[in-house]
Amino acid sequence: MSDSADTSRTAVKTYVPAYQKAEWESHAEELDMSQSEFVRTMVQAGRQGFESDSAKPDSHDPDPGGNGLETQVLELLAADTYSWEELLEAVADDIESRLDETLEELQSNNRIRYSGRHGGYTTVDGGGDGD
Structure with a gap:
């Protein structure tokens, strides 16, 4: 190894x-x-x-x-x-780290958010989450 x-x-x-x-x-x-x-x-x-x-x-x-x-x-x-x-x-x-960094970046750019109501991440415009 x-x-x-x-x-x-x-x-x-x-x-x-x-x-x-x-x-x-x-x-x-x-x-x-x-x-x-x-x-x-x-x-x-x-x-x-x-x-x-x-x-x-x-x-x-x-x-x-x-x-x-x-x-x-x-x-x-x-x-x-x-x-x-x-x-x-x-x-x-480091896929987990890469995903975490990407999610943080998308959230800081206000493109996605975490929705407890919908049980996960969703786009800010509500696309695909039923809003």
């Missing part, structure tokens, strides 16, 4: 509607995965569509417009051997 990758474990807590949790439990069971493994895997799969600007064709990325995750995995494995769980944590990097 590379010294620069912190693979310590930490809890992430989220709230979803009961029907969604039941669907996730069922799907995880079908895939013979724990709920935690299922959620981590699905989050990582979903993140692939949100790669950084380095994937733009005019960048100096060795895989322009390609799969940034592939490049990251190859770089990690070139330095050391990783288990599935270690790789998953290593590529998860």
